[in-house]
Amino acid sequence: MAPEDERHRFLFHIHGDAGVGKTFLLAELEHIGREQGALTARVDESVNSVPEALGAFSAQFGVQDHRFRELNRLLAVWRERQHEAASAGLDDLPDSSAPEPSPGSLAAARASLIGLGLVPGAGALAGAVDPTEVARGADRLRGALGARLRSQEDVQLVMSPELVLTPVFLQELTQAAASVPWIVLFFDAYERTALVLDRWLRDVMTTTRYGALTSRVIVVTAGQYALDAARWGEFTDVITDWPLRNFTEAETRGLLWNKGVVSEPVVREVLRLSDGLPVLVSTLAAGRPTEPGRVNDPSATAVEGFLKWEQDPVRRAAALAGALPRHLDVDIFRTAVGCSDAEGAALFPWLRGLPFVAEHGIGARYHDVVRAQMLRLQRRRSLRDWNERHTALAELFRQWRIQAEDHLTPGSFWKDSRWHELRLAQSYHLLCTGSRRAREAVLLEVASACTAGEPVARRWVQVFRDAGRDTDSEELSGWGFSLQAALTEGTAQALHLLLDQAGFGTEGQAEALVACGGLRRLEGDVRHALADYHRAVALSPRMEPAYAGRALVYAELGEYSAAIEDLNRADALLPNTVQTLRRRGDYYRITGRPQESMRDLQRAVELFPLDPLVWASRGQRTSVSGTLRRPSPISTMPCS
Template sequence: MPGARSVPSMQELIEARRRLAFVGRGAERAAFLANFDVPLRDPGRRFLFHVHGNAGVGKTFLVRELQQLAQEAGALTAYVDESTGSVPEALEAICAQFARQGRRFKDLERLLARHRERRHEADSVLQGSPPAEPSAAGTTLARAGLVGIGMVPGVGPLAGAVDPALLAGAADQVRAGLSAHFRGRDDVRLLLSPEDVLTPVLLEELTRTAARAPRQVLFFDTYERTGPFLDAWLHATMALGHHGAMPANVVVVTAGRNPLDAGRWGGCGGSVSEMPLLPFTEQEAREVLAGRGVVAEPVVEEILRVTGRLPVLVSTLAETRPADPDDVGDPSATAVDRFLKWEHDPVHRAVALDCAFPRRLDADVFRAAADCPEEEADGLFDWLRGLPFVTERGGGIQYHDVVRAPMLRSQRLRSPRGWTARHSRLAETFGRWRQEAEAGEDRGRLWAHDGWRELRLAESYHLLCASPRTALAVVLREVVDACNEGDVPARQWARVLAEAGRDAGAEEPSRLGSDLLRALDEDGPAAALELLLNRAGFDAATEAFARAVRGSVLRHGGAYERAMTEFDRAIALDPELVRAYRSRAMTRAESGDYVAGIADLDRALALSPDDGRSFAVRGEYHRVLGDYDAALDDLDRGIALDPTRDFAWASRGATRLSRGELDEALADLGRALELKPDYGWALARRARVWRALGEDDRQMADLDRAVAVQPDWAWGVCERGDALRVAGRHTEALADYDRAVELDPGYASAYASRAVSRSELGRHEEALADLDRALGLRPDYAWAHSHRAEILARASRAREGGTA
């Protein structure tokens, strides 16, 4: 329609006013812009700018200004802040923003979509799967899944707490366990090491874009929050080239409270430009005030005094345009009076104060927080978004901490009952939204939903603010649940404790939250749970649950003895805690004590007789012990209670194979593969059925497929090697055996089998060395003893000139 864009949008006008208000920081803006004109190969060219300084110093304001300057200079830009919680989320933000500027990163978008799908599917890995034969470490880490990969000694929060011998080759074992659940090696890498898979594709997209857009700028704000997961990745990508070549026309801007890590970035020298921000100089502050018509010297001097030239405060007071020193307020005036004293509209003042209560706002939260007529809500929300101390964050807005904190404090001190009432009302609102999000959902999977967690976090924050003493016990129980879900949720809840305690003036939650964050930094959820157990004053039932959760965290890291101690103490506190029995059973089985594991599952099933998973796991343990009748009884019941559990079908198929019931075994394993087509363990077991039926081609087809979908699974690779050896294809078999011992250096059976193939190829000395290695690992290995004697005899005959 002609003239449709003749009227600017409100957002465009707000941004234009923000830019008109921006003065100062001239040196930083000039240096950034001039860099575009420096040739790429010139030593003066900068590839990274790092803005840093204390809260309120104007880092985000400057970053947004630099982004606008870059866009005006023809650059494609993307902005990432703490609304992202990982490298994949940051890449999603970059993709979305480049797409809005006409450049789609289609390959990266497709890969990110697949990553999201695989991340949700990964939950199934933690439900337990048949033991990865023969390595107990492999089984443990496969079940640990994404938790376990972060706990390999030397790289995770449990560094040094686990027997290194047990976890030798731990990362490969995790990949082997997860491979059974996904379509191939690429999916496992995408899940366990997403940066390694996604970043090369990002670099390819940026390189293709460079041909048409010679300037590209990536902005990473609030680096004090995003740096823990972005900084090492950025350094590896930009400075070390770990993920491929980054086009030289890309400029990166980071902004946070602290300078860059000199130990990491120090070697980059002239490629990095630090931009330390201090409070405005007096001249810069005067320019801000003059830009808003505040030039009367007594007024300017008073504003300079009460603000300390902190940019956010100077800008806020400049907006009010005071005309007299008395309008600025005396030195004892509260920060809130300074922020809002010249806002004469009572509705605006009330809205600004009301909206300080939530940590973050969108239009819905605004309506819950602001006491205003519904018909005025949209206009007031837009007005609020334009205030100088309000910034856009992750699709919503939030107040700058420098402004919000005194606003909250003033309202709490002025009206304690009003403080409690407002926070209680917001807690009820978020609680209602949380309940709506729970409708129709499996309660056991709610913690995996980011939206639900955000609602629960907000509800917990407002409950703590309204009544710290009453709510603390409830929220500390939630911290235990959060630790059960992993490091990220645990940090979210610890941070809410610290923030709510600070805002409510409640020392205990504030101190506990800060101490929990330190514990998580030092040793992960296990340390946080230990702190809670020592200080939270849980009742017996809650303490038992917390100890069971801590035991599971330790078990996932391979710290079996410490885990067993926690499970024992949990059961002593609550003899009916099913989770503790089940987890202790798995710990015992992973340590090789299946009999004790079955005893614990007996108790768990006595307490929870309709738990299909416990029946299936107990059935598998009976199978491992050779009690096939008991295994079938349990697996039949497990399947009846939950016919969708592929693990139960596969275990029953393996049990029937052991009983010689080949047709029934084939049917059960087929059903398991219908439920999960790329189930490597079921494929390998079905291959054994085909072998028993004389179907050699089908046997080999299943083994080939099992190895294709799970290439890092030592047992599966060795199983195919055995099939090749039996078929007389010894050279091919050796390749599989070599791979198996590479994946699991403690795999005695692989050494023994390789010895036989080597002997058949006339390599008797190497064969004997393999058998010695196998017997060193398993001195009572009868099969190896037998073949060693046979090979010695064959070698002796060969030396005497007989038949080799």
């Protein structure tokens, strides 16, 4: 019906328990929409910010011959500027003795810093710091970004990307709507994505904050819970609430009859095993069984029901092992199963055709309900086999992560999404082994993730919750919930929880203190930041990041000689890193030591000719003392 019709609805929200068929229904609706000529796109829990969601929408629209060129251009600029800003925000904040923030800064600070969590440590400012301190931090960061980036437009793009990107997205949606009957945006796994998208989606649909949304757009969300009444309650006249529930016995029997499953003993077995959950009914009916098997065996489980009509023992074992990873491609599948390349190539297409395995990107994923039961069955059958397979999977992701690091600088690991995914997968499988050493190592990774921003930290906390659920470990689940609660008060609070309760060894405590010092420095609390770094150095005198971090604090305090001494120590422990050479060159310049400055900056340019910050520092040095020589072609070529 037309948008003007009072019966028209702009938002449909599907909700119900896991396994009730939300994702399946979403896929069917998208298929129907495309058949009717609609332009469609879908996102799920793999997106962790508004820019990521807009990028996913744009990519899918492009496949349908609707290219959002201006949005794509701005997204590319955003990714580049975000990378530059991360260095500026963490490494080169100006003097902390900033004036009192303006009233405008006070009003905008919380939104600009916390908005999408793009600024490392911003979560610590949410409700835990006086608003004046929040605004002062925003002013300091804005000043640092302004010094590094090309324009104020770039600064806004980094600090509030949704304010820049969303209006362009809405304009291009309006242009696309001129050539299609409808545009449908699908949001799956909304119980997770709502954390970062719900407020933005509500503003897009019900306000003109970002501009006007064309009336040709329909939004479909799907999650386990109803929409937040406080946020959406006043708009019920344009929303259709679509609850899904388990099948009744009559509905289950009807589906089985349509599948050709009519034997009453078999029907009773399916009813018992599925409890009316649609995904289980569909899976159990897929093999069109004619015999109930051990129908009266009380030890029969849903998992056995999924597979008991598959007679090939190799396939049965492969289907079980394939449930171990959270996501699958053929290489991950081979490792999980422990089979050859040829066997994996033959089995993986069969696995992808199973009714409880869904397409996910370029790979596949088990339905959560089915996977949970398969994991439980394997863990109970053989804990040794369980541990060996998870260890093999952790090693596979470790090798892939190391290969990814070959193309990254050490300081950019936390800024690379591919590295994140590999490290998260490795950590998940290590936690599933139940090793206490693995648990401590992953808790340390959470500490490092806190320095990369609250959205990143949330993903690492989710690994504990996932591993705790999949291993029935109260300890891992407890860490997940405790860290999640701490993060609501900010990343600094999560770090304090780790320091107080994780039981880290000496090196672990030092690493966590370095992370805490970095967050406190960013928030302007240089006195406590310095104390954290002092404690870290005392615990671990050979920890290079502790000296490098303390040097930044000394520089903010104007104690450049002490900063240079710490950078000398850092360079001795880890020679020729770009940050150490660049910063020490800058501090030598500031303290009137031009020859030492020239030496470090020239060395940095020769070793890292593609680093823009190195060239910027050298440019400052050049403006003071004349032109430095360019590195010769030979000096920048790799050794043979």
